[in-house]
Amino acid sequence: MSESEKKKNNKRNNKEKKNNKRNNKEKNNKGSILVICAHSDDQIIGVGGTMAKYAKEGYDVHTIILSFGESVKPHVKREIIAKTRIKEAQRADKIIGGKSVTFIGLRENHFEEDFKRRGIDKNLKKIIRKLRPAKIFTHSGDDAHPDHRATFRIVLRMYKESKLNADLYAFEVWHLFNIKKRNKPKLVVDTSNTFKTKMKALKTFKSQIDLSTFYNYLVLNNFLFFTIYIRDLINGIKHSTKYAEVFYKVR
Numbered sequence: 131m132s133e134s135e136k137k138k139n140n141k142r143n144n145k146e147k148k149n150n151k152r153n154n155k156e157k158n159n160k161g162s163i164l165v166i167c168a169h170s171d172d173q174i175i176g177v178g179g180t181m182a183k184y185a186k187e188g189y190d191v192h193t194i195i196l197s198f199g200e201s202v203k204p205h206v207k208r209e210i211i212a213k214t215r216i217k218e219a220q221r222a223d224k225i226i227g228g229k230s231v232t233f234i235g236l237r238e239n240h241f242e243e244d245f246k247r248r249g250i251d252k253n254l255k256k257i258i259r260k261l262r263p264a265k266i267f268t269h270s271g272d273d274a275h276p277d278h279r280a281t282f283r284i285v286l287r288m289y290k291e292s293k294l295n296a297d298l299y300a301f302e303v304w305h306l307f308n309i310k311k312r313n314k315p316k317l318v319v320d321t322s323n324t325f326k327t328k329m330k331a332l333k334t335f336k337s338q339i340d341l342s343t344f345y346n347y348l349v350l351n352n353f354l355f356f357t358i359y360i361r362d363l364i365n366g367i368k369h370s371t372k373y374a375e376v377f378y379k380v381r
């Protein structure tokens with residue numbers, strides 16, 4: 131081999147090494163996924179299996195929660211509830227493999243008012259731009275809960291104003307898909323391998339259910355789990371998997 135050929139070979143080897151390094155980096159960091167929801171357990175109920183799946187695949191999964199959900203227990207101080215919610219959400223996030231949970235602290239039933247008045251939109255836009263999510267998941271615009279609907283409106287407005295090009299998907303917390311959305315493009319995520327993780331994460335939210343009476347403990351607690359189980363199972367059956375989470379595409 132001549133000197134010039136050797137040089138060429140070395141050059142090529144170095145180039146290959148560099149490419150491999152870059153490929154590995156890309157494999158380890160596929161980008162980020164962002165979930166924006168109203169209350170601290172909504173992301174797990176609506177997107178939990180999907181979040182765990184994306185985390186496993188190498189995406190950075192981030193969550194932004196707009197309120198502390200203090201109105202569930204009006205007799206307990208807001209600060210105490212907030213502390214509990216943060217702890218629970220972080221524990222759940224660890225289980226599903228998430229990268230961060232951010233609480234915004236809007237008052238329930240006053241989401242849009244607080245959002246504008248306190249100038250939160252600027253900060254939130256900054257956070258989202260920094261994360262550069264490939265996909266954003268949020269509540270559906272016709273959810274039964276007024277704060278879920280407000281969350282949808284806030285996210286859609288920010289999405290348009292920031293001119294994001296992420297895919298924007300909506301999830302339902304309590305309902306199966308209604309007829310109105312039957313023709314909308316959907317994202318079906320096979321969560322058969324992460325359904326158990328989702329349920330485990332959900333168990334960290336004990337403070338959401340008032341467990342002070344035996345009735346509540348037995349009936350409400352199990353009802354929540356049963357509803358989610360049935361929903362994800364039916365979605366699975368519909369799409370020939372064991373369990374599935376289904377989203378409709380907003381943008």
Ligand SMILES: [Zn+2]
Nearest residue numbers: 168169172275
């Ligand atoms: Zn909620």
